[in-house]
Amino acid sequence: MTDLDAWVFVGIALILFLIGFAGFIKSQSAVRMLISIEIMINSANINFAIFALYNDLTFVTGHVGVIISIALAAAEAAVGLGIILSIFRTHGTIDATDFVKLKG
Amino acid sequence: MALIPTELFQTLELFFFFILIGYTIGSAFLAVTVKSVYHAVLWLVFTLLGVAMIFLLYAESSLLLVIQMIVYAGGITVLFVFAISLSGKEAMFEEQKDLKLLDWRLSFAGSFILLLIALYVLSRVSSIFWQKPDLTNKPSEIDLIRDMAKMLFTVHGGTILVLGFLLLAAMLGSVYLVKKEVEDI
Numbered sequence: 001m002t003d004l005d006a007w008v009f010v011g012i013a014l015i016l017f018l019i020g021f022a023g024f025i026k027s028q029s030a031v032r033m034l035i036s037i038e039i040m041i042n043s044a045n046i047n048f049a050i051f052a053l054y055n056d057l058t059f060v061t062g063h064v065g066v067i068i069s070i071a072l073a074a075a076e077a078a079v080g081l082g083i084i085l086s087i088f089r090t091h092g093t094i095d096a097t098d099f100v101k102l103k104g
Numbered sequence: 105m106a107l108i109p110t111e112l113f114q115t116l117e118l119f120f121f122f123i124l125i126g127y128t129i130g131s132a133f134l135a136v137t138v139k140s141v142y143h144a145v146l147w148l149v150f151t152l153l154g155v156a157m158i159f160l161l162y163a164e165s166s167l168l169l170v171i172q173m174i175v176y177a178g179g180i181t182v183l184f185v186f187a188i189s190l191s192g193k194e195a196m197f198e199e200q201k202d203l204k205l206l207d208w209r210l211s212f213a214g215s216f217i218l219l220l221i222a223l224y225v226l227s228r229v230s231s232i233f234w235q236k237p238d239l240t241n242k243p244s245e246i247d248l249i250r251d252m253a254k255m256l257f258t259v260h261g262g263t264i265l266v267l268g269f270l271l272l273a274a275m276l277g278s279v280y281l282v283k284k285e286v287e288d289i
Contacts, residue, residue, distance in 0.1 A: 006233070006235075012129070014219065016151075018218060018219055019132045020132070020136070021214065025211035026211040028198055029195065031141050031188055031191075032144055035135055036136055038148060039135065046155060049163035049165060052163065053239075058251065059242060059251075060251045063167065063168060064255055064256060066168055067256075070171060070176065071175075077184070078275065079274050081186075081187040081278070082281040085190055085191065085282055093195075095194075
């Protein structure tokens, strides 16, 4: 492989994070908000994996971080989609701008 | 003698790198902009596969590629598709309404400010931090996986235990959330 510096991948992760962030603020569908969160978590995972190779003497700690992060993302998606289904049953919509009951 | 000259090989590698990055970032962009939420999930799968390729080619870890493909691209996206299917026809397309506070201009302005802050912070980091180290003494893949298994049960044992409780709580919580509504009906 050609020797690319780590900042290339940090830049890619940064762009992915910003796309996810913009999508999270822009979207009105609750499912698309979860999709944006997954994209942001993936950008963090790229950094973990790249710096495990570039700056970790044991080459392993970053990979453990990625595995923990993926497990957390799975738990978050399961609970998030459970909440979305529950709200759909009570409200009849998954539009995030319609959930105003806690607004006061 | 190599089949392809070294310079041509490096050019092809760089070309493939740009294709991979364009594919990943383009898929992520389409996942947050395309109108149908079903299609957004499809583009999310493509993004996850692109990230898995980055894990394999540039982080040199085939284990992460496998985990990413099985758990993310295989498992979580199917969950998304089921959630959209169970939420009726209205959930499949995102309606564009006029929002009072949050609209796309604010989201892109916020992203741009975040980008500037991140670029400033990254420019302060020493250049030694970015360079690729000498990887001649890097252990083989099978040794790495063995080391990782040892660390998961020794150094990171507490974290894995907490993660197990978290996954149990997530499972019970999601079952409770959905079950209660069924009883009400």
